[in-house]
Structures are given as C-alpha cells and as structure tokens.
Amino acid sequence: MSAPATSKRRQLSHVLLVSYIGLVLFFAVFLLGASVGTIRAAAQAQARNEAERSASEARRRLVEWQREPAVVADLLIKQPSLPFYLQRGQFTKARALIADVGKTSDIDYIGLERQGQMIGQVGLRPPTSVAGLAFGKRSEAWRIVRRPVPYVQDVFIVVAQRLGDRLSQRSDVEYVDVRLRPAIRQRRAQPDAWTAALQEVSFTGEADTYEDIRGTAAVRIVAIRDTDGRIGALLVASVHEQWMTRRILEWLGIFGLSSLVTGGIAFALAYLLAARIALPFARLTSVARRLGSGDLSTPVAPPGTFLSEPVALAENLENMRARVSALTESEREQRQELDVILDGVDEGIVGIDDHDVVHYANRQFLELVGRERSDVIGRPLQDTLKPVPSSAAAGEGAIPGLPAPERYFATDMMRPVIARRLRAAEDRHVMVVREENAIEAARGMRDRILANLSHEFQTPLSAQIASIELLRDHLRDHGDEIAMRLADAQYRGSIRLSQLVNNLLDSVRIESGEMRLRRAPLDLISVIAEAIELMQPLIEQRDQRVLSSLPAGPLLVGDAQRLFSVIVNLVANANKFAPDQTRIWIEAEWAADRVTVWVEDEGPGLPVSHTVSDLFAPFKRSPHEEPSQRGTGLGLTIVHAIVLAHGGVVKVVEPLRARGTRIGIVLPLESNA
Known part of the structure; x- marks a missing residue:
C-alpha cells in the first residue's frame, strides 16, 4: 500500500511552481472571460462605424456617378450641330453625333426621343426614359437624365448610366457590402427585421444604423432622393458577421500573446522563487531521511534561508534527535536488563506474531526445545512446538482471567510442555512455556481414557437399547408380565447407563475445550x-x-x-x-x-x-x-x-x-x- 501513496507525492518546488502558474493562468482566463463582452462591444461599435463610413463614402461615389450623365447631357444640348440636324430632319447625322459622344464617354445609353418614340439611340436601353433613378428587372440601378433639345420642339436627349459595382469597389476592407436598392413604396403588415428597417427608412427618409440583421454585424441604410425630392432608392452599407468575428479574434490574439509573454515572465519568476523557498525544505528532508535511517549522532544544522519555518523545523529536528538518542540509549539499557530478567525466570518465554512466526525466545525456552537461537528466530512456531491433538491443560491448571493452557511436544526432544498464549499487542503474542508436570500428564491421560471408554461403551449400549425395545414389543404381544417387568427394568438401566456414558463423554469434551x-x-x-x-x-x-x-x-x-x-x-x-x-x-x-x-x-x-x-x-x-x-x-x-x-x-x-x-x-x- 505504501508504493502507490509514495508515487503520488510531489516535491515542494514543483507544487509551488504549479501553484504560481495556475494562479497566473486563472487570472488570465478570468480577465479574458471578463473582457470578452467588452471586446465584442468594441467590435460591434467598430462595425457600426465601418458601416456608417462605407455608406458615407458610397454616397460620395453616388453623387459623382449621378453627375456624369448630367454632364454628358448638357454637353450634347450645347452642340449647335444637333439642333441644326434635327430641324432639317437629318436624323442620320444626329444619330452619328450621339454615337460619337457615346464612344468617347463611359455613358451606357444616349437616346433621342420625339413624342414618346426613340428616333435614335446608342448603347443598352434603360428600363425607362423618365428622369431620375430607375431599377431594372435584376434590381440594377440606372441614373437617367432627360434634357430638351433647344430650338427643337418635343425632342429630348435621354442619357442613362448603370451603377454596376461602383459603390462597392473597395479593396481595403473585406466583408463590407454596399448596394443601392429600390425604396419600398407600400408598407407590409408584419415585416421581418430586415424589411422593417428598409421600410422605416423608405417612409421617413432618415438614415439609420441597425445591428445583427440577416447575419450582419451592422448595416447603414440611407435614403437617396431624386431631383424632385422624392425618395427613389436606398443606399445599404452592411458589415458581415465575419468582419466582427475577425476583429474579435485579432484582439483576442493580441491579448493571448501579451498573456503568453506575461506568463513566461511569471514562470521564470515563479521558478526562481519556488526553488529558493523549496531548497531549505529539501535539505531538511535529507536530514530527516538520515535520522530515519538511524544516524542520531550527527547534529542538525540550521539552513541558511530568510524563511522562519525551515529554521524552526531544523531546531525541532535537532531537539527530537537529542531526545530520540537519549531514549534509544535508555531503551538499549532497559532491553539488556529485560533480557537478563527473562533469561533468569524458570519458564520459557517466546514472542510470536499473528502468523505464529517467532521473533524472540529466552534461554529457558531454547533449553526446553533443544534448539539454538538462530534455529528458532524468524521461523514458524510449528517447527519447534507441535500441538497435542484433542487435548488441553484446562481444569485444575486453569487460572481465572487468563487463557487456558495448551499442551505441546518439543519437535526435537518429544518433551511434553504446557504453554499459555497471551496477547501483547494487536499483532503480537507472548507464550509462557514450561515442562508438563506429573499431575497434568495424569489429567491428560485421564481425559483420553474417559474419551476412549465413552466411545467404546456408546456403540454396544445403543445396540442393547434397540434390542431391549424389540424384546419389549415382543413380550407385550405375549402377555408375560414377569418377563415384561424384567425387560422394563433392563431398559431403564440401559437408559441410565447411556446417560452416564454421554455425560462422561460430554465432560471430557467440555474440559478439553473440544465441544x-x-x-x-x-x-x-x-x-x-x-x-x-x-x-x-x-x-x-x-x-x-x-x-x-x-x-x-x-x-x-x-x-x-x-x-x-x-x-x-x-x-x-x-x-x-x-x-x-x-x-x-x-x-x-x-x-x-x-x-x-x-x-x-x-x-x-x-x-x-x-x-x-x-x-x-x-x-x-x-x-x-x-x-x-x-x-x-x-x-x-x-x-x-x-x-x-x-x-x-x-x-x-x-x-x-x-x-x-x-x-x-x-x-x-x-x-x-
């Protein structure tokens, strides 16, 4: 049982080191847990700022995008040749003119409209020719500018430009999406969070920022008005949840790196401090081990340390060493005196453990069994004394309050001895052994004789009682009263004799302790x-x-x-x-x-x-x-x-x-x- 317990013990320096590191890790984890909420709130605020900044920048781009078609339209109506061609019906030259302008600009569409019909056009036609913002079937945004051609009645210049990906062309920020979408014209009864946000800005015209909608960390919605002041579109700048997750991980990484550096410094300091604290205790451990091995002559020197506990422990060990040394010397003298006393008594004294292994024997016991001390110590008692079967030395030799004596034979000399076993401790016994005297030998012989006689008498008596019972049954049927009385008397005598034999046999068993x-x-x-x-x-x-x-x-x-x-x-x-x-x-x-x-x-x-x-x-x-x-x-x-x-x-x-x-x-x- 001692080996497993010893394997679980740890050195003081290791325990202190682990304790210090554990405390540092505990506080680091505690601070990390406490700062997770703060880090998330800061990341959320940054995502909100990023959404607002992206919306502001996209609005600036949108203004630039809206200016470009107007500039082209103004440029065309200022061309003197265009009204000239149109007044004279030279539509082919007018078409060539707008085609040349379309090739030299980034405009997606230029058209000439007269009385609701296009008399000439260049590029991809927009979903409508009405001025303002328009959206195609796939929700692509168009900016349409409509200008009347001067000096020509009912003829208009229509210039249209698609938005495309102009609003989201940003390479410096990932997971940020900027889109232009149509404004909501009709309220829904029970909209979801996303629709409710679009609906709110569409009808109020006030820009607002929302959080945690459709997997976004933050979204900024801005109303875009046409030239007539009507809300025609919504500018939506959204920051995805992945953006905030990346920010949180970056900040946690920075925190973890700083914690790792702090932990390394703490580990070095803890190692030095633990080693300095544990060193005097380790020296005292070696001193205690030396004392445990029996070296009581070497004094215990106080360790050189700033701690008061190891110094006090060394002083106590020194005092204990001095007392144990004195007690050991006194015990040695008492042991020698006790050996002289035990060797001087008339009885043999032998000490045994719970397994009947001999650990002490005095001189008289060795003389009784005819053995040397080396042949007895450390050997089982059965090698020296053999118990006598089915007998004991109880009866007159019993002493009230003491265990009954037992009979043995010395194995080498076949000498009968009487032993009394006394418990000295939990796992120690002492046996007092003496040679059997004539009275005890006679009593043992009497017990054996009575036991043998009782056993020998019991069998014929049982047969005789059975025979008499059969004889009584036989005589009862024939009516011979004299023979019947004689048989009854014989039966009663047999019962009385059987009872006496049983009592003798029981008395032998009781006295020998074998009942x-x-x-x-x-x-x-x-x-x-x-x-x-x-x-x-x-x-x-x-x-x-x-x-x-x-x-x-x-x-x-x-x-x-x-x-x-x-x-x-x-x-x-x-x-x-x-x-x-x-x-x-x-x-x-x-x-x-x-x-x-x-x-x-x-x-x-x-x-x-x-x-x-x-x-x-x-x-x-x-x-x-x-x-x-x-x-x-x-x-x-x-x-x-x-x-x-x-x-x-x-x-x-x-x-x-x-x-x-x-x-x-x-x-x-x-x-x-």
Missing part, C-alpha cells in the same frame, strides 16, 4: 417433548408424574442434540432426587428476545452448604443427602457448559409450589432464526 455446537434452527418444544419421552420409563418406575406447560414459540438457533442432553439431565436430576409419587413441573416461558425453560421438583432441595460454583463444578456431590441411585456429579456441569455455549444462563431460584428445587435455563432468540 462444538452445530447451530441450526430448531423447535425447542419438540426437543423438550422428546427428552420427556426418553425419561418416561424412569419416571414411571418411581410413580412420578410430569406436569408440562409448553406453549409453542418461534424457532431458535442452536444445537438440538446438546439442548436435548440439557433437558434430559435436568429431568434426570428431578427424577433422581425427588421422592416416589411426586410431581415434576416443566414449563416454557417466551419473551421477545429469550425463552426460559423451568424444571421444578418436590425433592429435598439444594444443600445449604452448596454455593452456585459448587453446584456447577464437576464431580461435586453431597453423599449424605443423595438418593440410592448415585451418579457421577456431571449433570449440572454439562447443563451449565452447554447453556453458556448457546449464550444463555442457568438460574436457580426458590420453588413456586413446594419444598424442592427450581432450575431454569434462559436461551436467547436470534433474529435470523
């Missing part, structure tokens, strides 16, 4: 009923009567076989200690989180000298008050151990009905049952 519960949902009322049914022959033998109050309840989680043994032992004690022809009460009381089973008899009650610990102690008996059918003294011990294993308690209270004994077991109800 395990098979936890599963069970019906406690059914378990109690089966136990009463098993004990019924012994109860009938003494003419006793069982009074049960067993209301149904929820399932509980536990070992049905062990709880069956608990009920059998409680009923067996009541049957054994209570006189003949008495009653035994068995009751179940259900609560929200527990169930209590009470067994009460009419016997002599518990001896006054018995304490609660004596009552549940193994092999504790009261021979002066015990009935003729003697037992092993293990029944209540087994009851107590099994109930505790289920998380319950055993209660002994005053009887409710008569002089006797009232014992109850309280078992918890688990939610997942």
Whole structure:
C-alpha cells in the first residue's frame, strides 16, 4: 500500500511552481472571460462605424456617378450641330453625333426621343426614359437624365448610366457590402427585421444604423432622393458577421500573446522563487531521511534561508534527535536488563506474531526445545512446538482471567510442555512455556481414557437399547408380565447407563475445550417433548408424574442434540432426587428476545452448604443427602457448559409450589432464526 501513496507525492518546488502558474493562468482566463463582452462591444461599435463610413463614402461615389450623365447631357444640348440636324430632319447625322459622344464617354445609353418614340439611340436601353433613378428587372440601378433639345420642339436627349459595382469597389476592407436598392413604396403588415428597417427608412427618409440583421454585424441604410425630392432608392452599407468575428479574434490574439509573454515572465519568476523557498525544505528532508535511517549522532544544522519555518523545523529536528538518542540509549539499557530478567525466570518465554512466526525466545525456552537461537528466530512456531491433538491443560491448571493452557511436544526432544498464549499487542503474542508436570500428564491421560471408554461403551449400549425395545414389543404381544417387568427394568438401566456414558463423554469434551455446537434452527418444544419421552420409563418406575406447560414459540438457533442432553439431565436430576409419587413441573416461558425453560421438583432441595460454583463444578456431590441411585456429579456441569455455549444462563431460584428445587435455563432468540 505504501508504493502507490509514495508515487503520488510531489516535491515542494514543483507544487509551488504549479501553484504560481495556475494562479497566473486563472487570472488570465478570468480577465479574458471578463473582457470578452467588452471586446465584442468594441467590435460591434467598430462595425457600426465601418458601416456608417462605407455608406458615407458610397454616397460620395453616388453623387459623382449621378453627375456624369448630367454632364454628358448638357454637353450634347450645347452642340449647335444637333439642333441644326434635327430641324432639317437629318436624323442620320444626329444619330452619328450621339454615337460619337457615346464612344468617347463611359455613358451606357444616349437616346433621342420625339413624342414618346426613340428616333435614335446608342448603347443598352434603360428600363425607362423618365428622369431620375430607375431599377431594372435584376434590381440594377440606372441614373437617367432627360434634357430638351433647344430650338427643337418635343425632342429630348435621354442619357442613362448603370451603377454596376461602383459603390462597392473597395479593396481595403473585406466583408463590407454596399448596394443601392429600390425604396419600398407600400408598407407590409408584419415585416421581418430586415424589411422593417428598409421600410422605416423608405417612409421617413432618415438614415439609420441597425445591428445583427440577416447575419450582419451592422448595416447603414440611407435614403437617396431624386431631383424632385422624392425618395427613389436606398443606399445599404452592411458589415458581415465575419468582419466582427475577425476583429474579435485579432484582439483576442493580441491579448493571448501579451498573456503568453506575461506568463513566461511569471514562470521564470515563479521558478526562481519556488526553488529558493523549496531548497531549505529539501535539505531538511535529507536530514530527516538520515535520522530515519538511524544516524542520531550527527547534529542538525540550521539552513541558511530568510524563511522562519525551515529554521524552526531544523531546531525541532535537532531537539527530537537529542531526545530520540537519549531514549534509544535508555531503551538499549532497559532491553539488556529485560533480557537478563527473562533469561533468569524458570519458564520459557517466546514472542510470536499473528502468523505464529517467532521473533524472540529466552534461554529457558531454547533449553526446553533443544534448539539454538538462530534455529528458532524468524521461523514458524510449528517447527519447534507441535500441538497435542484433542487435548488441553484446562481444569485444575486453569487460572481465572487468563487463557487456558495448551499442551505441546518439543519437535526435537518429544518433551511434553504446557504453554499459555497471551496477547501483547494487536499483532503480537507472548507464550509462557514450561515442562508438563506429573499431575497434568495424569489429567491428560485421564481425559483420553474417559474419551476412549465413552466411545467404546456408546456403540454396544445403543445396540442393547434397540434390542431391549424389540424384546419389549415382543413380550407385550405375549402377555408375560414377569418377563415384561424384567425387560422394563433392563431398559431403564440401559437408559441410565447411556446417560452416564454421554455425560462422561460430554465432560471430557467440555474440559478439553473440544465441544462444538452445530447451530441450526430448531423447535425447542419438540426437543423438550422428546427428552420427556426418553425419561418416561424412569419416571414411571418411581410413580412420578410430569406436569408440562409448553406453549409453542418461534424457532431458535442452536444445537438440538446438546439442548436435548440439557433437558434430559435436568429431568434426570428431578427424577433422581425427588421422592416416589411426586410431581415434576416443566414449563416454557417466551419473551421477545429469550425463552426460559423451568424444571421444578418436590425433592429435598439444594444443600445449604452448596454455593452456585459448587453446584456447577464437576464431580461435586453431597453423599449424605443423595438418593440410592448415585451418579457421577456431571449433570449440572454439562447443563451449565452447554447453556453458556448457546449464550444463555442457568438460574436457580426458590420453588413456586413446594419444598424442592427450581432450575431454569434462559436461551436467547436470534433474529435470523
């Protein structure tokens, strides 16, 4: 887990440098974002000015364009030969005259009109011969001048000139378009923005500038009047959106270039400042690394810097080095003293971790296992000590408040030893090891003998009980009362003997710590009923009567076989200690989180000298008050151990009905049952 965390760490100089650059970039982006609106407004204003300037220049060109046809017309009517030709009807010479004038000028059309008919014309004919501004089918603009020929009645000179692209011939400004278009003569009901603007200028005659119409940044519309003062056309100068976009990009480029230069200067300054700030911290890091490697003899020198923090940190490191050096020396002396103490005790001491790997062993432990220190340290405990299967050193050797001792064999010497495991820390354990004495060896042998005898007795007893049950069924059909009574007595004795064997086997398991519960949902009322049914022959033998109050309840989680043994032992004690022809009460009381089973008899009650610990102690008996059918003294011990294993308690209270004994077991109800 340490490698990924280390790879994510960064040097202080890098962090400072990135922080400075980040701040500069942040302010640059902030200023750019704040200035975008200002830049756009400035570009919009410039587009508006450009549209107005283009319209003004186009109007000047338009005036020049309008003057040219008038000059040509005036020139023709001042020719003395033209009236002379027309008065004498020499139309061919008149046509030749206007043709010569047309060739020497840029006029598109010259015509002679008499009484509404053209008697001679040169060039492309305009859409009309009426003086003023006119527009063709493709909205091309014409300037038409009409002059009467002097001295000739009803004859007029018509001079027309097309506008063409004269208004937009500008190479210095791109995306600027200047056009002349007809004025709107009739208002529309719901015009769009563009039509509304043209319509407004057409009817008011006042020039105006509009923004964001038909993909234009700005458009200037000017009314053009004819010689009679009537609005004949509209001069439209528009600046496209691309023009403003280019201006915005140019200004942003200038801003970005200046920001880049400023950022470069800031980067250089940040690099120098970050290096100067981080240098003393880097030196202190190497000092800390040296201290961490164990070099506590070299003093920590204060760094030469203008910052107060590295100097204070160096002073603290020096103080810490001095204290750690003193503590290390003190710990070394205490460790040597502790080693002498541990080597002087009679028991072996061994330290292990959570994986049972040995990290310490005193001299006595090495002598017990017959090993050298190098053969034990850093090796698994199993290489030195082998646990003894299915046994423990509990019982008389157990000390209240301490873990039960365990039995081992030294692997090389096969020497039996007793060890007690104590937790020293989260992942550290200490084992106190001593050689097994004769009493503990005898107790272990007793446990093995009892376990073997119990197992050996259990199989033939089970077969014998089954055979007696078959014999009873056979005799019940033949009516032989004497044989039936003998078979019943044999059956009761077999049940009693089976119970004693089971108690011995359970006691060995309890004392060795090998009793395990098979936890599963069970019906406690059914378990109690089966136990009463098993004990019924012994109860009938003494003419006793069982009074049960067993209301149904929820399932509980536990070992049905062990709880069956608990009920059998409680009923067996009541049957054994209570006189003949008495009653035994068995009751179940259900609560929200527990169930209590009470067994009460009419016997002599518990001896006054018995304490609660004596009552549940193994092999504790009261021979002066015990009935003729003697037992092993293990029944209540087994009851107590099994109930505790289920998380319950055993209660002994005053009887409710008569002089006797009232014992109850309280078992918890688990939610997942």
